[in-house]
Amino acid sequence: MQEMYGIKYSKPEVVLLQDTGIGVAETAARTCYDSFSNSENDVIKNIENTLPNAAMCKTLNEIEDSNLLDDLAWTYFHHSILEHANLSYLIRGTSRGVLQEHARHRIQAISVRSTRYTMSSIINAFIASKHGGDKNFFIDKVLAFDMFVTSDVAYNRLEIGGMFDKLDFQSKRIEDFHSIAVAKSSLSFIKELQGKPQELYDALQAGKKKRNVGDAFKHIITDNVKVDMVVTFNLRSLKNYLTLRDSGAAYFQIRWLAQEMTKVTPQKYLDLIVKNK
Template sequence: METVFGVEYSKPEVILMQDTGIGVAEAAARTCYDSFENSENEAIRSIEYAMPDRDTCGKINTIEESNLLNDLAWTHFHHSILEHANLSFLVRGTSRGVLQEHARHRIQAISVRSTRYTMSSVINAFVASQATNDKNFFIDKVLGFDMFVTCDEAYNRIEIGAIYDKLKYQASTVENFNDIAVAKSSLPLLEEFDGNSEMLFNALEEGKKKRNVGDAFKHVVTDNFKVDMVVTFNLRSLKNYFTLRDSGAAYFQIRWLAQEMMRKTPSKYLDLIIKKG
C-alpha cells in the first residue's frame, strides 16, 4: 500500500503467465540477413541446412541470449524483430483508471474483468438493503467485497454510499427496477424475505444470476473500481510501454503496474529493451 495525495492505495499483483522466448526473434532477424551460420546458438545455425523439426523449435524457444538481437536493439535500433517475442501477464487489483490509460497503447491484446457480467453481488446487496431500507447494510456488505484500489475504510464508505445513492435514485425513477436487477426466478425471494436484508442477500447470491446485469448499472462504476486483466504485449510494444509508463510523468497507478510487470519480466527480454546504466 502507498499513500498518494492523502489517500491510501493498494498496488496491483502481476504474474507472467507465458513468454515465447527470444529465439524466434533471432531466427527472424537472421532470415533478414541470411546469416544463420553466424549464430552462437546451435539450434539457429541448424536452420541454414534444414527446416527445424519439433525438437529444434523447442531448443530455439529456450534460447537465453542472442548477440545479434543485442546488436540490432542497441546499435542499429532495428526493433521490428522484437515483435516476434510475446509476453502475457495476469494483472490483479489495478483500477479502471489504469484501464483507460492502457487503452492508449495500440498494440496489445487485453481481456478485462467485465462489469457487465460481474456486478451481481453489488446489485444483490442493494436489492437486499431495500428489504429494510438500510443504507448501512449496503455499505457494510459492499465494503467486504474489496472492490476498490483505495484502502481507507472511511473513504471507501463514502464511495459506496455514493453508489447506494445512485442506485436509490434509479430505483425511484424506474418502474420495473427489480425486474432489471434480479433474475426472474429470484423475484419471489423479495417477498419471502421482506424485512430481512441478510437472508434476502444470501438467497439472491445462491439463486440464478441476472444475465448482463451490468448493462443497467454501469453508471455506478468509478475509476476507483478494481479490475483484473490478462494483457499480452510483443516485446517492441512492451519496450514502448515501459519507456512511457515507468516515467515520473506517468499516472502513478499505471507506473506501479509497469514497475511490477518489469519486475516479473525475465532479464533476457529486459536486456533488449531497457538501457543499462
Template sequence: MQITLLHATPLEICSNAIRTCWQSFDKSDNGGERDLALIDRVGNKNKHSSTLEHLFYNFYIKGISRACLQELARHRMASLSVKSTRYTLKELKNCESFLPLDSRNLARAQQFLVFCGEPKVNEASVRALENLRILLSEGISNDLAKFCMPESYKTELAWSINARSLQNFLSLRSARSALWEIQQLARAIFEALPQSHKYLFAHCLEQSPTPKNPMPHA
C-alpha cells in the same frame, strides 16, 4: 495488483528472425550470448525495433482500477480481454451494506476498490460503491447500473503485447508524470518478465522509486 506472466516467446525466435535478413544462421550459438547480443544490437542499439515484434508476452493482470484500465487501453498495439461488468456485477449484488464508513466496512470495500492516499476520495468511492450495490439489489440491470460504477472499481484482464510495444509502454508509464497506479503496473510488469528477457527492457524504466499511493498536494 497481481501480475502473472502466462507465456513469453523464446528469445531464439527473435534472433532467428534477425538472422533471416542476412542469412547468417551459421553464426548463431543456439540462443547463447552471441544471439542475445544480436537482438540487443539490432533491436535496440541500431533501432531496427520491428525485429522485436517477434517477441510476444501474455500477462494476467488482477486488481487494477478501471481508471488504470482506461490508460492501459490507450496502448493500442496490444490485446486486452477484460472482466465483463455486464456478467460479473452479481459479485456485489448480495453483499451487505458498506455503510457506515468504519474500519471494517472500509476493509470490506477494498475487495472491490483500489484506494489512493486521500481518505476523502476513498470514502467517496465507498459511497459510490454502496449506491451501486443498492441499485443492483433493487433489480436494476447490470447494463444500466454499471454507469454509476466508480473509477476505482477493481477489474482484471488478459493482456498480450509484443516487445516493441512493451518498451514503449514501460518508457511512458514508468515516468513520474504518469498516473501513480500505472507506474506501479509498469514496474510490476517488468518484474514479471523472465530474467533472461529483462536486459531488453531495463533501459526503458525511469530510474525512480516505485510510486506509492500519493497524498494530495498542499
C-alpha cells in the same frame, strides 16, 4: 500499500503467464540478413541447412542470449524483429483508471473482467438494503468485497455511499426496477423475505444471476474500482509501454503496474528493451 495525495492505495499483483522466447526473434533477424551461420546459438546455425524439427524448435525457444538481437536493439534500432517475441501477464487489482490508460497502447491483446456480468453481488446488496436493511447495510456488505484500489475505509465508505445514492435515485425512476436488477426466478424472494435483509441477500446470491445486469448499472462505479485482466504484448510494444509508463511523468497507478510487470519479466527480454536492466 502506498499513500498518494493523502489517500492510501493497494498495489496491483502481476504474474507472467507465458513467454515465447527470443529465439524466434533472432531467427527472424537472421532470415533478413541470411546470416544463420554467424549465430552463437548452434540451433540457429543449423537452420541454414535444415528445416527445424520439434526438438530444434524446443531448443530455439530456450535461447537466453543473442548478440545479434542486442546489436539490432541498441546499436541499429532495428526493433521490428522484437515483434516476434510475446509475453502474457495476469494482472490483478489495478484500477479502471489504469484500464483507460492501457487502452492507449494500440498493439496489445487485452481481456478484462467484465462489469456486465460481475455486478450481481452489488445489486443484490442494494435490493436487500431496500427491503429491511438500510444504507449502512449496503455499505458494510459492499465494503467486504474489497473492490477498490483505495484502502482507506473511511474513503471507501464514501465511495460505496455514492453508489447507493445513485442506485436509489435510479430505482425511484424505473417502475420495473426489480425486473432489471434480479433474475425472474428470484423475484419471489423479495416478498417472502421482506424485512430480513441478510436472508434476502443470501437467497439472491444463491439464486440465478441476472444476465448482463451491469448494462443497467455500471454507471454507479468509478475509476477507483479494481479490475483484473490478462494482457499480451509483443516485445517491441512492451518496450514502448515500459518506456512511457515506468516514468515519473506517467499516472502513478500505471507506473506501479509497469514496475510490477518489469519485476516478473525475464532478464533476457529486459536486456533488449530497457537500458541498465
